[in-house]
Amino acid sequence: MISKSTIDKVYETSRLEEVIGDFVQLKKSGSNFKGLSPFSDERTPSFMVSPVKQIWKDFSSGKGGNVVAFLMEHEHFTYPEAIKYLAKKYNIEIEETERTDEQKEEANERESMYLVSEFAQKHFSEMLWNSELGKAIGLSYFKERGFTDEIIKKFGLGYCLDQWDGFTMAALDKGYQLKYLEKTGLTIVKQDANNPNNPKKFDRFKARVMFPIHSMSGRVLGFGGRILKNDKKAAKYLNSPESDIYHKSKVLYGIYYAKQAIAKEDNCYLVEGYTDVIQFYQRGIENVVASSGTALTPEQIRLINRLTKNITVLFDGDAAGLRASLRGIDLILEQGMNVKVCSFPEGEDPDSYAKKHAFEEVKTYLEENSKDFIQFKANLLAKEAANDPIKRAETVRDIVNSIAKVPDAIKKEIYIQECAQIMNVSEGVLFTTLAQISKKERTDTSKREYQEQKEKAFAVVRNEEAVEKVDVQYELERKIIEMLLLYGNESEEFEDLVLKENEEGDLILEPESLESKVYEKIYLDLQEDEIELANVQFRNIYYKLIEELNEKEEFSISTFLSELDQDLVAEISSIMMEEEKYTLHNWERKDIYPKDKRKGVAQLVSETILTLRCFLIKKRMFALQNETKESLTDNRETLEEIMNYLQLNKLLNKKLNRVL
Structure with a gap:
């Protein structure tokens, strides 16, 4: 703990x-x-x-x-x-007791899979540095690639020994369960008909150098393994299979190490392989990630989109590789991002180029050779269709198809102008083609939506649902919690209402001014009327807040939240950030300036409490009315009570400036 x-x-x-x-x-x-x-x-x-x-x-x-x-x-x-x-x-030393075997077993499946993956990374790293075979084969390979000891350790690189079950047995000896080794794909398990209680176990990454794949927060999700032997039957690179913690379409290799540099540089270099990332990082270009050899996916693009709007795709001069990258670019454009493309000289890739050149040389090359995707695509395809009019027409349509995927109308127009110059085609023709493509996409979308609605109409039985009513008491109790959280410790001048009898014997409310802290005012008013919050969650938060505000001079929301259950934390954050959503709309740009709520805290508190009183009085009156309808006895006392409540309700609404 x-x-x-x-x-x-x-x-x-x-x-x-x-x-x-x-x-x-x-x-x-x-x-x-x-x-x-x-x-x-x-x-x-x-x-x-x-x-x-x-x-x-x-x-x-x-x-x-x-x-x-x-x-x-x-x-x-x-x-x-x-x-x-x-x-x-934040470099804080953790004081804790060691986890027991029982606690390890109680961890949920996902957590167990994370623990197994973390152990595997440490084990492979240990084999790389401390075993004879690891040093002779694995470490030598990384050194040949030009990686320093520091970078090898930073990326957690390792080696899985050339043994059938070396890693698996080491993990089992440490108390890790076989089912989690199998679920993460680290171990392949095959049932033995002759011995069903003792299945055969094999290390998936036998005789491979290991590249751990991390989440954005640094957790080990899976591995990529490269074989070093010349085995035609074995794949050169092997990735962990899909699991509960590893989804290759949603992961980018190197994102954990690159995220801060990407945000700082406001650009992300996208490469193909693990070694491309590591070599670039070692050279000093840290804002780089890889799609790990898989086709780029929308999920991977969105991962980058959280950090920057700008992507520069890097690849070697191989024609097949260029074609595959161009397909990925269309996906990036659909996400509304800005794309540049940079290819390396023939025979070079990001890894080899970074290995041979200094930081400044690599940086200069990237800056000088990164082209806008339209410019790059047009130049590339124009070369292929040089003297063939039909191919040239197909090339133009291909480029306009890419432009059609850009969500921003201004960017579309600029790209069309640029394409017209490169391909020597009139802008009018390109705009017409763009309009045709856009119209077709809209038509296809409308047909698809119509078909979906049609299917739903046949599948769904009409069910008239009642209009959801606003729960007045819930909203008022929520407002009370909000006021305690935001203004609980603040002192305000309140105008209190005291119920008195005038000379004619009628009840009247006389105002009296007093200074009080917000939490004291709310607590005393609710206490006086014996009001208890009906919502269980609000009630729990309310008593914890009153206790905290009463006992501590300085109230810290951060400290208060640290002592609560996470479900209460989520509810409180929802309450406190409710009005922040309006700032997302930038009202000031439209010359609309919302009134600062802090200027009317006392009025807000008084009105909320009064409104809650009125609501509860009405609720009580309805309950008493129902009693009189169902009762066969004398109801004079009940009717008198209802009349008193009516008079009080009238007074309170008068104070609230409400007409009954």
Whole structure:
């Protein structure tokens, strides 16, 4: 278990905007930061981070919370893992007791798979540095590639010995379960009909140098293994199979090491292989990732999109490789990103070029040879179709097809102008072609949507659903929690209402001014009327808040949240960030300036409490009315009580300036 003092120190030291900034590109928005949601596919920001409150809210998915909640949601960490991650980031020493075997067994499946993967990375690294075969084969290979000891250790490179089950037996000896070794794909298990209780076990990555594949937060998800022997039957590169923790279409090799540089440089270099990434990083160009030999996917592009809008695709001069990369570029354009392309001289790739040249030379080459994708694609295809009119027409249509995928209308027009100059075709013809392609896409989309609606119409039985009513009490109780969180410790001048009898014997409310802290005013008013919050979650938060505000002079939301269950943290973040969503719309640009709520805190508190009183009075009156309808006895006392409530309700509504 992690000690309470360590957890407190982690919360005190952690800065939410810094932690989230490692995963999402954030831009200043008033006193807050905003960015694209890391939990859904979107093009306009709906993700809000408040450094003052130390909470975040994703308005597209409804998720929210503090720094730990973000790591648990985004990286699927357990609570202890999130604390450990933050402790490592901020160099905080962790005080904890060793996990027992029972605790290891209790960990959920995903966590067990992460633990197995982390053990595998350490084991392969140990074999590389400390075993004779590892040093002679694996380490020699990495040294031949020009990798330094420092870079080999940084990327966690390793070697799996040329043994049928060397790694598997080592993992089993350490107490890791075979089912998780099989689920992560590290071990291949084959049932033996002659001995069903003792299946055959093989190391998947036998005799391969190992490249660990990390998540954006640094967790080991899977591996890439390269064979060094000349074995025609074996694949040169072998990746971990798909699992609960590893989805190759959603992962980019090197993203963990590159994320800060990508955000800082506002550009991402996209290469093909593991060694391309490592060689570039070693040379000093750190904003580089690889698609690990797989075709680029929308999920991978969105991963980069969180950090930057700019991608530069790098590849060698191989014609087949160029064609494959051009297909990937169209996908990048669809995501609304800016694409440049850079090819290396014939016979060179990013790895070999970076190995032979100094940092400044590589940097200069990239700057001078990175071309806009339209320019690059047009030049490439124009060469292929030089003296063939039919091929040339196909080339023009191919380029316009790519332009059609760009969401931004201004960019489309600029690209058309550029393409017209390169291909020596009139802009009018290109615009007409673009309009035809766009019209066809719209028609196809409409047909598809119509077909889907038609299918739904036949499949779904009409079901008239009642219009959802606003739960007034829920909203008022939520507002009370919000006021306690935002203004609980602030002192305000309140105008209190005291119920008195005038000379004629009628009840009247007389105003009396008093200064009080917001939390005291709310607590005493609710206590006086014996009002208890009906919502269980709000009630739990309310009592914890009152206790915290009463006992501590300085109320810290961050500290308060650190002591709550994560479900309450999510609810509180949702309450506190509710009004932040309006800042996403930049009202000031439209000359609309929302009134600062802080200027009317006393009025807000008084009106909320009064409204809740009125609501509960009406609720009580309805209950009493129902009693009189069902009762056969004398109802004079009940009717008198109803009349008193009516008079009180009238007085309270008068104070609220409401006409009954």
